[in-house]
Amino acid sequence: xxxxxxxxxxxxxxxxxxxxxxxxxxxxxxxxxxxxxxxxxxxxxxxxxxxxxxxxxxxxxxxxxxxxxxxxxxxxxxxxxxxxxxxxxxxxxxxxxxxxxxxxxxxxxxxxxxxxxxxxxxxxxxxxxxxxxxxxxxxxxxxxxxxxxxxxxxxxxxxxxxxxxxxxxxxxxxxxxxxxxxxxxxxxxxxxxxxxxxxxxxxxxxxxxxxxxxxxxxxxxxxxxxxxxxxxxxxxxxxxxxxxxxxxxxxxxxxxxxxxxxxxxxxxxxxxxxxxxxxxxxxxxxxxxxxxxxxxxxxxxxxxxxxxxxxxxxxxxxxxxxxxxxxxxxxxx
Numbered sequence: 001x002x003x004x005x006x007x008x009x010x011x012x013x014x015x016x017x018x019x020x021x022x023x024x025x026x027x028x029x030x031x032x033x034x035x036x037x038x039x040x041x042x043x044x045x046x047x048x049x050x051x052x053x054x055x056x057x058x059x060x061x062x063x064x065x066x067x068x069x070x071x072x073x074x075x076x077x078x079x080x081x082x083x084x085x086x087x088x089x090x091x092x093x094x095x096x097x098x099x100x101x102x103x104x105x106x107x108x109x110x111x112x113x114x115x116x117x118x119x120x121x122x123x124x125x126x127x128x129x130x131x132x133x134x135x136x137x138x139x140x141x142x143x144x145x146x147x148x149x150x151x152x153x154x155x156x157x158x159x160x161x162x163x164x165x166x167x168x169x170x171x172x173x174x175x176x177x178x179x180x181x182x183x184x185x186x187x188x189x190x191x192x193x194x195x196x197x198x199x200x201x202x203x204x205x206x207x208x209x210x211x212x213x214x215x216x217x218x219x220x221x222x223x224x225x226x227x228x229x230x231x232x233x234x235x236x237x238x239x240x241x242x243x244x245x246x247x248x249x250x251x252x253x254x255x256x257x258x259x260x261x262x263x264x265x266x267x268x269x270x271x272x273x274x275x276x277x278x279x280x281x282x283x284x285x286x287x288x289x290x291x292x293x294x295x296x297x298x299x300x301x302x303x304x305x306x307x308x309x310x311x312x313x314x315x316x317x318x319x320x321x322x323x324x325x326x327x328x329x330x331x332x333x
Contacts, residue, residue: 003202005173006137007163008238010034010280013175014135015145015159016127019317022114023069025077025127026145026159028175028236028278029135033061033090035279037245038103039252041259042232042273046071046106048078053276055246059101063090065276066104066128067146067177067234073122074106080128105274107179107232109149113319142313143324146177146234152263152311153183156324160310162202162302168241168291170283174255174302176235178310182265185311187213190329192311194262194304202305203312204330232272233259233307237299243279247292252277254296258303275303 017024150157
């Protein structure tokens, strides 16, 4: 296994970014339309076509999911992905017409030191199309795609992913662009809040500090540096387990536990914290109720790990407003 969301059979991921802009787009592309839903628990989301993912809405499946930087400007990325899918002949069929279904979410990275003087039109449509065309099984974590210009309260954010094989035989994976109001690390040290879920040394193998920092109970956020508003952690959890749309919704809700385990604080009025859940429908669960409980817990732990991995793999770049984890703590990593 790659320890990526693409360990879920039938998925590919593509990213495109502009290092001068310090922003980018990441696309999750299923080989065929897939059941999907969403849970939005942050107070400041930016989304495209998420209403149709509710279980009572007509369209059952999506053709792709998009994570983008650029705040509301980044919603254009979905149009680029949609155009590319239309060229492939994909989409929800209505008579002779096919309409690609491409829900998406954005994060705020407009004040991260990048050059946002793009003129009349933001470049996200083109970045979305490029990310779609780059979709592969293997992809790079850290300062790439939607995580290119992401930040947290104290460190650069990034694009993260992780996966897990369950006792039921199903696979679950997470993909996340970490741009949180709060922190993924404890106090002023290198230790990640997600440490209890780490597998091997996938984000440094540091474990928890001993003793715990005295100030961890006090939230430390971007407000401390008067950088309010530049937030949102947007994520996708995916599985090959056969799920209904309602079950996918519950999976997205449970996965938010992982976000809260990896970031402190989370789900604030200034975060747009959102999790998509997607099922490629290739593995039948023997005991659906018990297996979905295990699946939800695994989705949460995978998301917590993915958040830490995104920050762990972030790399420094000219003009950054915050250091990368590896600059401060990652000598020899």
